[in-house]
Amino acid sequence: MERIIYREIPANRGVWQLAILLGAFIAAAAGAVLFIEHHGHIVTGMNNQIVWGLPHVFAIFLIVAASGALNVASIASVFGKTPYKPLARLSALLALALLAGGLAVLVLDLGRPDRLIVAMTKYNFRSIFAWNIYLYTGFFAVVGVYLAVQMTRNVSASLVHAAGTLAFIWRLALTTGTGSIFGWLVARSAYDAAIMAPLFIVMSFALGLAVFVLVVTGVCRLTGRPFGPKLLTRLGSLLGVFVAALLYFTAVQHLSNLYVAEHAGIERFILRDGGIFTNLFWVGQILIGGIIPMIMVFHPTGRFKPASTIIASVLVIIGGLAQLYVIVIGGQAFPLEIFPGYESSSSFFDGVINVYKPSYLEFALGIGGVALSLMITGLGLKTLRILPRSLSDANVNL
Amino acid sequence: MNLPSISMAKKPSEMSRRDFLRSGAAASTIVIASGVTLMAYGGDASAKGADANKRWGLLIDVNKCASNCTACVSACSKENGWEDTGHPETDAQWIRKVDLKEKSTGHELSLPVMCQHCESAPCIDVCPTGASFKRADGIVLVDKHTCIGCRYCMMACPYKARSFIHEKLENQKKHAPRGKGTVESCTLCVHRIDAGGTPACVEACNKTGHGAMIFGDLNDPASEISIALTKYPSVALRDDLGLNPGVRYQNL
Amino acid sequence: MIRLFLIAILGVGLTVTSAAAGDPIYPDVPKPLFGKPHPEGNLFMRVNHMKLLLHTRDLTMREGERDVKYSLAECLTCHAVNGPDAQPVSIKSDQHFCRVCHDYAAVKIDCFQCHNSKPAKETQAWIRPERADDSAIASYLKEAGQ
Numbered sequence: 047m048e049r050i051i052y053r054e055i056p057a058n059r060g061v062w063q064l065a066i067l068l069g070a071f072i073a074a075a076a077g078a079v080l081f082i083e084h085h086g087h088i089v090t091g092m093n094n095q096i097v098w099g100l101p102h103v104f105a106i107f108l109i110v111a112a113s114g115a116l117n118v119a120s121i122a123s124v125f126g127k128t129p130y131k132p133l134a135r136l137s138a139l140l141a142l143a144l145l146a147g148g149l150a151v152l153v154l155d156l157g158r159p160d161r162l163i164v165a166m167t168k169y170n171f172r173s174i175f176a177w178n179i180y181l182y183t184g185f186f187a188v189v190g191v192y193l194a195v196q197m198t199r200n201v202s203a204s205l206v207h208a209a210g211t212l213a214f215i216w217r218l219a220l221t222t223g224t225g226s227i228f229g230w231l232v233a234r235s236a237y238d239a240a241i242m243a244p245l246f247i248v249m250s251f252a253l254g255l256a257v258f259v260l261v262v263t264g265v266c267r268l269t270g271r272p273f274g275p276k277l278l279t280r281l282g283s284l285l286g287v288f289v290a291a292l293l294y295f296t297a298v299q300h301l302s303n304l305y306v307a308e309h310a311g312i313e314r315f316i317l318r319d320g321g322i323f324t325n326l327f328w329v330g331q332i333l334i335g336g337i338i339p340m341i342m343v344f345h346p347t348g349r350f351k352p353a354s355t356i357i358a359s360v361l362v363i364i365g366g367l368a369q370l371y372v373i374v375i376g377g378q379a380f381p382l383e384i385f386p387g388y389e390s391s392s393s394f395f396d397g398v399i400n401v402y403k404p405s406y407l408e409f410a411l412g413i414g415g416v417a418l419s420l421m422i423t424g425l426g427l428k429t430l431r432i433l434p435r436s437l438s439d440a441n442v443n444l
Numbered sequence: 445m446n447l448p449s450i451s452m453a454k455k456p457s458e459m460s461r462r463d464f465l466r467s468g469a470a471a472s473t474i475v476i477a478s479g480v481t482l483m484a485y486g487g488d489a490s491a492k493g494a495d496a497n498k499r500w501g502l503l504i505d506v507n508k509c510a511s512n513c514t515a516c517v518s519a520c521s522k523e524n525g526w527e528d529t530g531h532p533e534t535d536a537q538w539i540r541k542v543d544l545k546e547k548s549t550g551h552e553l554s555l556p557v558m559c560q561h562c563e564s565a566p567c568i569d570v571c572p573t574g575a576s577f578k579r580a581d582g583i584v585l586v587d588k589h590t591c592i593g594c595r596y597c598m599m600a601c602p603y604k605a606r607s608f609i610h611e612k613l614e615n616q617k618k619h620a621p622r623g624k625g626t627v628e629s630c631t632l633c634v635h636r637i638d639a640g641g642t643p644a645c646v647e648a649c650n651k652t653g654h655g656a657m658i659f660g661d662l663n664d665p666a667s668e669i670s671i672a673l674t675k676y677p678s679v680a681l682r683d684d685l686g687l688n689p690g691v692r693y694q695n696l
Numbered sequence: 697m698i699r700l701f702l703i704a705i706l707g708v709g710l711t712v713t714s715a716a717a718g719d720p721i722y723p724d725v726p727k728p729l730f731g732k733p734h735p736e737g738n739l740f741m742r743v744n745h746m747k748l749l750l751h752t753r754d755l756t757m758r759e760g761e762r763d764v765k766y767s768l769a770e771c772l773t774c775h776a777v778n779g780p781d782a783q784p785v786s787i788k789s790d791q792h793f794c795r796v797c798h799d800y801a802a803v804k805i806d807c808f809q810c811h812n813s814k815p816a817k818e819t820q821a822w823i824r825p826e827r828a829d830d831s832a833i834a835s836y837l838k839e840a841g842q
Contacts, residue, residue: 085611085612086609086610086611086612086624086625087534087608087610087611087625088531088534088610088611093533093534093610094533094534094535094536094537094598094604094607094608095533097595097598097599097608098595098599156592156593156594156625157591157592157593157594157595157608157609157624157625157626157627158591158592158593158625158626159592160806161590161591161592161593162592164573164590164592165572165573165592168573168574168590169572169573169574170568170571170572170573170574172568172569172570173569173570173571173572173596174570175570175571175572175594175596176572176573178572179572227596230570231566231570231599231600232566232600232602232685233566233599233600233601233602233685234599378599382602382603382604383682384542384557384602384603384604384681384682385542385544385681387546387547387548388544388545388546388547389544389545389546389547390542390543390544390545391542391543392540392541392542392543392557393517393532393537393540393541394532394537394540394542394604395532395533396540396542396557396604493755493759493760493761493762494759494760494761577758579758579759579760580759580760581760585757587757587758588810589753589757612809613810614786615812616810616811616812617812617816618769618812618816621810621811621812622810623809623810623811624809625809626810634760638760638762639762
């Protein structure tokens with residue numbers, strides 16, 4: 047077994063090109079934000095019926111992936127699995143970067159982003175949103191400490207274990223809070239369910255690991271550092287387990303709703319009559335994001351090929367985005383049941399399926415958030431000793 | 445050896461500490477004094493304002509509501525300055541007429557829907573900054589100074605009562621400030637109520653002769669609304685949610 | 697050291713000449729159309745006007761207390777500046793009372809995103825010098841109410 051040597055990544059041409067590309071996306075997002083802030087949200091596709099749109103899908107994706115990206119480090123520090131230990135520093139850095147990107151998108155889409163100071167000083171603690179502000183900022187502190195402790199020399203293993211455990215518990219609280227944003231809404235039939243919080247936690251496992259796999263293999267490819275195929279296969283199997291769990295929770299969510307006559311309307315909408323939402327659910331979320339990745343990482347033909355894990359990760363991310371689109375926007379597209387038993391119509395779009403046409407501005411903002419997360423990760427990798435020189439199978443005690 | 449007599453000149457560090465303490469005392473005196481002054485000038489609010497003993501509410505008789513009448517909507521729009529700009533998806537609507545048809549019987553009716561001013565309003569629970577709040581007399585309002593425009597209250601409201609302002613506004617009414625990037629909803633014409641009047645929608649409905657809306661104090665057993673509520677059956681919208689709205693409907 | 701001294705002399709010289717040339721260093725604050733000066737004095741108002749406004753804002757917004765001494769509506773009524781058409785200017789004009797100082801100090805004003813920056817029509821009738829009385833204005837504003 048070779049020693050694990052952590053080194054900053056060199057700024058080769060590939061890294062520079064990627065940095066410039068990411069910078070362009072970030073600049074586009076900044077331009078979009080300024081345009082929306084100046085003209086008001088009328089220039090976006092969001093309206094009084096669909097109040098949360100594509101930026102929120104991206105933001106929640108990044109936040110959920112952030113908490114999940116920390117999983118790899120938790121498996122190493124909390125559960126003591128040695129093969130994951132060389133990956134732990136990048137896992138912590140990626141978690142911080144993804145959360146920063148997600149929060150940036152969320153905050154910049156506010157109607158009054160200039161009032162961020164108000165949001166950080168006036169709290170209504172009956173709101174899960176207010177708790178989330180503390181959970182998110184606390185995450186930065188807790189994971190920052192965890193990363194620092196990992197990178198400090200002559201630090202006892204028990205301290206790393208303690209910091210990792212605190213980070214693990216914190217991220218579970220954070221994801222529960224994110225899921226509860228939806229789970230605690232009584233008004234909408236797509237949301238009012240206790241399962242939303244655990245669903246988000248399992249979603250974070252799958253999405254976070256998928257993002258982590260793509261980032262670590264991408265950076266290793268870009269900087270010429272080896273990544274062992276056995277390690278990749280192991281990550282792939284773990285991803286398969288998480289995807290299976292996600293399919294299970296999704297099944298429980300929809301089966302429970304289907305059984306209750308009151309929620310038959312929303313289930314019919316999502317599962318059969320919803321047009322784009324039905325397609326995204328069955329093809330995007332279940333097929334592309336669930337069944338195909340599981341076949342790829344578990345079936346003997348593809349199981350030991352490194353490409354299987356990488357492609358499965360891409361598919362899981364697509365499925366995750368589809369799932370969040372169905373949850374966030376599908377939940378709003380279905381009309382509120384103010385008058386059960388009646389068909390309603392009004393000048394305020396009561397009783398109709400609401401249509402959402404995202405604008406390029408919202409897409410630019412969302413993608414800009416992803417680019418920001420990757421840029422922060424890249425800067426961290428470039429300036430700090432995060433990535434081991436080699437992640438080949440010889441180094442990982444399999 | 446004689447020790448030099450204690451000189452009056454102090455070392456720089458001692459001088460600055462004492463001066464610091466002195467300046468601190470001076471600063472706090474100024475702060476306290478100005479605080480006292482402010483209290484004397486602006487803070488001597490008498491026990492007027494929102495009366496916690498009252499709870500304002502509306503009772504709407506659906507039988508008296510004509511399906512082609514939108515007097516309440518026009519009156520609210522004129523009173524509070526929101527209007528139809530030709531973009532129905534993004535235009536604010538504080539009150540709207542909803543036309544209903546019962547699925548099993550085909551029976552048709554129409555009624556106005558606005559903020560229901562719930563006792564346990566979900567919009568108040570979810571607002572992260574506390575901008576969505578309930579006054580002592582039960583009126584649910586948005587403090588637009590604190591609203592950050594996150595639209596969580598719009599997600600949470602079961603009645604779709606809230607609107608987000610999607611563009612820059614001008615010439616707002618003095619009693620209804622509204623601005624881009626914040627959320628708003630029916631204020632029960634709080635400016636009229638505080639001056640002893642009734643909401644614009646109720647006034648307009650009475651003017652048309654339909655008289656479908658009664659406004660009054662739900663806590664006062666002698667008020668017209670309380671008497672009507674005890675005499676005739678009424679329901680609240682989405683009563684199953686347990687929000688105890690201040691707006692109730694008769695003959696629904 | 698000598699350079700610092702020379703720059704200081706230059707600075708003082710510039711300000712003196714510009715003042716002498718009639719170009720004010722400080723903004724030319726428009727006089728109110730009517731009303732008595734604030735008893736607390738202009739300096740107190742300049743320093744504390746936001747504190748007073750925020751205090752009355754919370755009283756009116758949260759408590760429903762409308763009989764307050766320093767409401768925004770009251771400020772705008774006396775401190776309205778008439779434009780060339782003898783109508784009060786809005787915040788879009790740099791002659792607006794608030795903008796004169798706020799532009800100078802480069803402090804962004806948030807109020808008029810929501811509040812109308814012109815006095816309400818029903819109080820404009822009071823822009824007559826003979827009704828120049830604080831308490832009468834305040835009681836009328838309370839009556840006019842809406």
